[in-house]
Amino acid sequence: MATRADDLGLGKPPMMAAEPYQWPDARGHFGPYGGMFVPETLMHPLTELRQAYERYLGDPDFLRELDADLRDYVGRPSPVYHAERWSRELGGAQLFLKREDLNHTGAHKVNNTIGQALLARRMGKTRIIAETGAGQHGVASATVAARLGLECVVYMGEVDVARQEANVYRMRLLGAEVVAVKSGTRTLKDALNEAMRDWVTNVDNTFYIIGTVAGPHPYPAMVRDFQSVIGREARGQMIEQSGRLPDVVMACVGGGSNAIGLFHPFIGDTEVAMIGVEAAGDGLDTGRHAAPLCAGTPGVLHGNRTYLMEDANGQIQETHSVSAGLDYPGVGPEHAWLKDTGRASYVAVTDDEALAAFHGLTRTEGIIPALETSHALAYAAKLAPTMRKDQSILINLSGRGDKDMQTVARMEGLQL
Amino acid sequence: MSRIQTLFERLRGEGRTALIPFITGGDPTPALTLELMHRMVAAGADLIELGVPFSDPIADGPVIQRATERALAQGVSLRDVLGIVRRFRETDDQTPVVLMGYLNPIEVMGNAAFAEAASEAGMDGALIVDVPPEESHQLVDAIKAQGLDLVYLLAPTSDAARIEAIAEVASGFVYYVSVKGVTGAGHLDVDEVKSKLDAIRARIELPVGVGFGIRDAATAAQVAQVADAVIVGSAIVGRIEALAQEGQAERIPAVIGDFLSELRVAIDQTNDGGQHG
Numbered sequence: 249m250a251t252r253a254d255d256l257g258l259g260k261p262p263m264m265a266a267e268p269y270q271w272p273d274a275r276g277h278f279g280p281y282g283g284m285f286v287p288e289t290l291m292h293p294l295t296e297l298r299q300a301y302e303r304y305l306g307d308p309d310f311l312r313e314l315d316a317d318l319r320d321y322v323g324r325p326s327p328v329y330h331a332e333r334w335s336r337e338l339g340g341a342q343l344f345l346k347r348e349d350l351n352h353t354g355a356h357k358v359n360n361t362i363g364q365a366l367l368a369r370r371m372g373k374t375r376i377i378a379e380t381g382a383g384q385h386g387v388a389s390a391t392v393a394a395r396l397g398l399e400c401v402v403y404m405g406e407v408d409v410a411r412q413e414a415n416v417y418r419m420r421l422l423g424a425e426v427v428a429v430k431s432g433t434r435t436l437k438d439a440l441n442e443a444m445r446d447w448v449t450n451v452d453n454t455f456y457i458i459g460t461v462a463g464p465h466p467y468p469a470m471v472r473d474f475q476s477v478i479g480r481e482a483r484g485q486m487i488e489q490s491g492r493l494p495d496v497v498m499a500c501v502g503g504g505s506n507a508i509g510l511f512h513p514f515i516g517d518t519e520v521a522m523i524g525v526e527a528a529g530d531g532l533d534t535g536r537h538a539a540p541l542c543a544g545t546p547g548v549l550h551g552n553r554t555y556l557m558e559d560a561n562g563q564i565q566e567t568h569s570v571s572a573g574l575d576y577p578g579v580g581p582e583h584a585w586l587k588d589t590g591r592a593s594y595v596a597v598t599d600d601e602a603l604a605a606f607h608g609l610t611r612t613e614g615i616i617p618a619l620e621t622s623h624a625l626a627y628a629a630k631l632a633p634t635m636r637k638d639q640s641i642l643i644n645l646s647g648r649g650d651k652d653m654q655t656v657a658r659m660e661g662l663q664l
Numbered sequence: 665m666s667r668i669q670t671l672f673e674r675l676r677g678e679g680r681t682a683l684i685p686f687i688t689g690g691d692p693t694p695a696l697t698l699e700l701m702h703r704m705v706a707a708g709a710d711l712i713e714l715g716v717p718f719s720d721p722i723a724d725g726p727v728i729q730r731a732t733e734r735a736l737a738q739g740v741s742l743r744d745v746l747g748i749v750r751r752f753r754e755t756d757d758q759t760p761v762v763l764m765g766y767l768n769p770i771e772v773m774g775n776a777a778f779a780e781a782a783s784e785a786g787m788d789g790a791l792i793v794d795v796p797p798e799e800s801h802q803l804v805d806a807i808k809a810q811g812l813d814l815v816y817l818l819a820p821t822s823d824a825a826r827i828e829a830i831a832e833v834a835s836g837f838v839y840y841v842s843v844k845g846v847t848g849a850g851h852l853d854v855d856e857v858k859s860k861l862d863a864i865r866a867r868i869e870l871p872v873g874v875g876f877g878i879r880d881a882a883t884a885a886q887v888a889q890v891a892d893a894v895i896v897g898s899a900i901v902g903r904i905e906a907l908a909q910e911g912q913a914e915r916i917p918a919v920i921g922d923f924l925s926e927l928r929v930a931i932d933q934t935n936d937g938g939q940h941g
Contacts, residue, residue: 275798285767285794287723288830289844292821431729432719444722449845451821548767548794549720561741562769563719 269515271585276465276552279588281581284464286551290444293451298466300371305473310370317362318477321395322352324359326478328485328642334612341635343628344494345615345645346482346510355618355647356478356506357388361457363474365392368455375399375454379443381408381436381502382573382620383415384647385459390424400424403442405435408572415651433566436576440550460503461580464551468580475509478644483513486642494642496631498523500623501541501594502574504583506646511592521593524583525627527569528596538567540579541587541594554581570599570655571619573647601626603659606649618647619655667760667788668813668836671710672871672892680935681888683708683928684873685920686764686897688715688731689748690740692908696916700904701752703917705759708928713791713895716745716765723793725848727898730905742769742778746785753786760788762815762836767795767803775806782812789813789836797829804833817841818864818872820856827867837871837893840864845876848898852877858890881930888931896927 271278284294304310318324327350331343348356361378368376376398380386386402393400402419406428409416419426432438440463447456461468461475479497486494497514499507501524514520529537537543540555547556549564557565557577569575586592597605602619605626610616617625621644628643635641649656657664665673675682685704689697701712717735721728742765749761763782770778770792782790789812795803797816807814813836818827821844830838840861842852857874864872874887875895884894900920907916 283799284796285799286796287793287819287841288796288817288826289819289821289841291796291798291826292819292823431726431733437720441720441722445725445846448723449849451844545772547771550722551794553771556768558768558772560772561743562772563736563741564768 271582272465272469276469278582278585280546281553281584282465282468283553284551285548285553286464287448289448289451290464293447294464294466296371300367301466301470304367304370310366314363314366317366318359322358322362323350324477325481326350328482328489330489331613334609335632337612338629338632340632340637341495341639341641342490342637343632344486344640344642346478346642348478348506348644348646349615349617349648353384353388353391354650355384355388356475356509356644357385357459358391359477359509360459360471360474360505361385361388361392364455364457365396365398368398368457369396371455373453373455375401375450376457377401377403377443377446377454378457378459379403379436379439380459381405381439381575382571382651383408383412383419384573384651386424386426387415387418387422389457389459390419390422393424394422401446402426403429403439403446405429405433405439407434408436408439411655412572412651414654435567436572437550437564444550460505461508461582462503462550462552462554462578468552468582471505472508472512472582475505476512478506478509479511479513482510482642490640493517493520495635495639496521496523496641498525498624498628498641499644500525500574500620500646501579501583502527502538502576502620503578504580506644508580508582510644511586515591522586522591523627524592524594525624526594526596527571527574527623528598529568531598532596536568537596538569538574538576539596540577541583542596546584549578552581554578554584555587570602570659571623573618573620574623595627597623597626603656605629606656615645616649617645618649619652621646666811666813666836667758668711671760672837675710675892681891681931682710682873682893683924683931684711684713684893684895685709685900685924686713686715686895687900687904688717688728688735689745690717690735690738691731691901691904692734692913692916693738694740694744694748696913697748698751700917700920702756703921704924705756707921707924709759709924711760711762711893713762713764713897714745714749716742716763716769718766718769721766723846725846725898727848727902727905731901734908742773743781746781746787749787750785761786762789762791763787764791764793767792770803775803779806779810779812783810787812789815791815791817791839793817797833800833815839820844820860824863824867827864831868834868834870837873838864838868839895840872840874841876842874843877847876849877852883852887854886854890857887861890881926884927885930885934888934894927894931
């Protein structure tokens, strides 16, 4: 796998500079990807949602309410931290961390749930539903539901319920009903299926808060817009702190919401390389991974066309990753498009590499990252030594690792 | 004229409502599916909807999800389902068969290759539940090039503009989903269905089938008062599951045959009562 800076296009002439980036198109397509592949019953509510989203994203009153909540409730802006000790240890590029782990609820997910819940209230919906893998999006949804007094049901695969007990308890404390999904592979994709079925049944009073940049239009664009606060802040903070833009922006990619949130405001900065890091699980060559962009093929799942992990008959395959939040066989359609156009590149790191980075950052900087985030950190640790000391990598520290204590301890043979 | 058109022309002339059973291809085994198809025709089925198993069936309730899982556990693919139809056609060249499924298995095969294989197998049409008209132009072109029909869903949430958009691309018949929900869910309100069918018929000339929520002879008879076709899925698949679990899979064709005969009688009595239309 290429880790050398020039293989990633660093220092190459800018690409796609001629035209401003304006995806998706009116029907939610990013080139051949995205779209609205859903049963007829959902077409009307999706149209209503798109109209509401377009209206309120241009409504100063809504944006003021959103900004105030992000500042006073979430704690934004989150800082950008120069990880000097870790940078010195790696002996190459300077590493900067966008501290989304410091948000209320401990991850970037809340940026989106705040936005969608405010939208739900404006649309007069009284009940919200969500799917969750690691539980971070479920917790972020249950949190905003508690605050706004909305009923909340969270769908979670039975496998994930078992490996993320602490988050299940948090959601229940917050007043949400957590439904363990027993169909299919009993992980995130099946939780999404079940949430869609709930939505089809209860469209009149229910708002479905999708947690990532996947699903049918307008979700990929809407979630991206709510998450783009990450990149907008970080771009200004990098200029302020280092006097220039970073050479590389990097984030882990499951569905891809924290990555798009960081990348999107940098898309026009063609001198900035964008790298998404997928979960290679036991290794891409073992077939036991969750890396559709690196090792999958295009197909249609959960309302959009994108890269998928699928077999020769078009059945979706089971994924494997130490990190529940990356354990998903698809990826947001905008990432598929950024890959095909070459504007972003995508790589994958194994469970073991992610775990090593988890320990590395914890020991050198006193920051315990989520296992999802640790995938981005692992690739940054490979890339940084190939770069010069006056270059920089900005990594989205998308979540904190408290939720992963049990998993990490278990992998090391300890019982907490 | 396609087999589907011929069927509905004939039924219209006779003042009859079509009975359309749905089963999942390969549930519980491909051999039983073939036997069951013939038995259903003998019991009065006018058209068969054959489900293609897909790993992530978002429009289906638990009963059909489990049927899908039983078929997938045996590795049943889109090609296998087409193979069942090919064998069915060896002895039945009258009864239309419509494939019902999700896009991804077709997408992997390729639209044109799928349409060709479906036509060659003797399939008459397809209903792809996650492809609304907005996303269907490539599929429509491929399907129609082979002279097959593309059947679309209509829902309680479909407004006039959506009904008109579907009228432009649909052929064969349209399938009205009578309740907001997944297959096998909810209780159907016949008066509500009737008023929606009036709105649909004002904009679509094709026959209108009604499905989701028809569980017994009584609901089938009610729907037959207003619909051109009564579509029954979960009530059949639930019976298949029960027998398969009890180790009595060999009784499936007979039991489902008896169930369809009951529905047939109830629908015909309604039609004879002159309430149709």
